[in-house]
Amino acid sequence: MAPRRDIGTDDPRVRVRPGRGSRPRTKRRPDYSDAPRGSVTSVDRGRYRVITDAGIDVVAVKAREIPSVVIGDRVALTSDLSGKKDTLARIVEVDERKTALSRSAEDGETTGKQRVIVANADQLLIVTALADPPPRPGMIDRCIVAAYDAGMEPILCLTKSDLTSDRELRRLYEPLDLRICTTAIEPDGTVRGLPELRELLAGHRTVLIGHSGVGKSSLVNELVPSAQRRIGDVNVVTGRGRHTSTSAVAFRAEDGTWIIDTPGVRSFGLAHVEPDDILRGFDDLLEVSADCPRGCEHRADSLDCALTDYARTDERAASRVDSYRRLLAAREAALPDYER
Numbered sequence: 355m356a357p358r359r360d361i362g363t364d365d366p367r368v369r370v371r372p373g374r375g376s377r378p379r380t381k382r383r384p385d386y387s388d389a390p391r392g393s394v395t396s397v398d399r400g401r402y403r404v405i406t407d408a409g410i411d412v413v414a415v416k417a418r419e420i421p422s423v424v425i426g427d428r429v430a431l432t433s434d435l436s437g438k439k440d441t442l443a444r445i446v447e448v449d450e451r452k453t454a455l456s457r458s459a460e461d462g463e464t465t466g467k468q469r470v471i472v473a474n475a476d477q478l479l480i481v482t483a484l485a486d487p488p489p490r491p492g493m494i495d496r497c498i499v500a501a502y503d504a505g506m507e508p509i510l511c512l513t514k515s516d517l518t519s520d521r522e523l524r525r526l527y528e529p530l531d532l533r534i535c536t537t538a539i540e541p542d543g544t545v546r547g548l549p550e551l552r553e554l555l556a557g558h559r560t561v562l563i564g565h566s567g568v569g570k571s572s573l574v575n576e577l578v579p580s581a582q583r584r585i586g587d588v589n590v591v592t593g594r595g596r597h598t599s600t601s602a603v604a605f606r607a608e609d610g611t612w613i614i615d616t617p618g619v620r621s622f623g624l625a626h627v628e629p630d631d632i633l634r635g636f637d638d639l640l641e642v643s644a645d646c647p648r649g650c651e652h653r654a655d656s657l658d659c660a661l662t663d664y665a666r667t668d669e670r671a672a673s674r675v676d677s678y679r680r681l682l683a684a685r686e687a688a689l690p691d692y693e694r
């Protein structure tokens with residue numbers, strides 16, 4: 355793997371949250387370092403589902419002093435860990451997050467603020483249909499940036515290749531340091547490309563992101579048969595996908611593989627991302643930008659920006675620079691990313 359893929363704690367992309375150690379401790383604060391631990395799989399109105407490391411599915415509430423718990427968080431538990439009906443465990447500590455995928459705050463929340471939606475996932479599977487609905491390269495690019503910003507590895511999953519060829523999109527994204535898989539549901543219901551996709555996800559914690567209708571639920575159901583996501587429902591009143599909530603849910607498949615679905619997530623918080631941070635999503639441009647003047651903001655009107663010359667070399671280069679600059683603009687506007 356390229357050195358860029360190293361997302362250990364030395365990597366600047368990993369935003370290490372202040373750990374418990376940096377907080378003032380009261381003398382009476384118990385030590386939970388030996389308490390049983392688990393991973394949060396869903397969050398619903400103050401109730402958290404947690405799979406303990408012993409493999410028991412428990413429902414938990416969180417202790418008042420804990421500020422926030424999201425899907426994927428590693429937590430320490432006390433109280434009842436039997437997992438029996440009507441029993442409650444108690445989340446008493448949250449481990450430092452290795453990665454944090456966040457979205458922009460929406461109406462009713464503080465504008466411009468970030469909300470972490472998934473913790474500790476290491477991959478972002480960007481699910482895009484090749485047709486019906488047509489792909490949106492701008493959205494794919496924003497997802498790539500969000501992944502790098504979160505400290506996650508992006509993977510592009512191109513669905514519905516039975517409808518049209520994946521050649522064009524592969525041509526656009528293959529030069530990037532990005533893995534791509536293509537899938538199609540065959541007339542007999544089997545999914546072409548599934549073994550390759552499984553291989554990419556095996557042993558990882560992967561967040562799936564994609565517009566309504568791209569075939570995300572169909573994939574989740576294949577990957578985790580017990581998930582039983584409903585397929586193809588569109589809300590007739592709003593004309594939008596059936597998903598109205600923004601709550602994600604994690605499914606655990608074999609051997610430590612986690613699939614985290616994010617229904618209704620429409621935007622990533624990119625407002626805090628700097629021009630050079632965004633370049634991480636664009637290997638080719640990162641290299642070219644070495645020739646830029648110091649502090650270059652890489653805009654179309656930036657003096658002597660090397661990207662401008664590069665864009666003139668060929669069509670693909672032009673579209674890469676274009677995508678990158680579109681991202682710069684998208685980051686500045688406060689509109690939800692997915693609406694563009």
Ligand SMILES: Nc1nc2c(ncn2[C@@H]2O[C@H](COP(=O)(O)OP(=O)(O)OP(=O)(O)O)[C@@H](O)[C@H]2O)c(=O)[nH]1
Pocket residue numbers: 513514515516517537538539564565566567568569570571572573584585586587595596597
């Ligand atoms: N032709 C074709 N259709 C597909 C493929 N995958 C999914 N579909 C169809 O596309 C529609 C949407 O699929 P879903 O799996 O519900 O898509 P989704 O992304 O989960 O959409 P929401 O459920 O609205 O979030 C359904 O009618 C599927 O049968 C594919 O590979 N080829």
Ligand SMILES: [Zn+2]
Pocket residue numbers: 643646647650651652653656658659660661
């Ligand atoms: Zn520049």
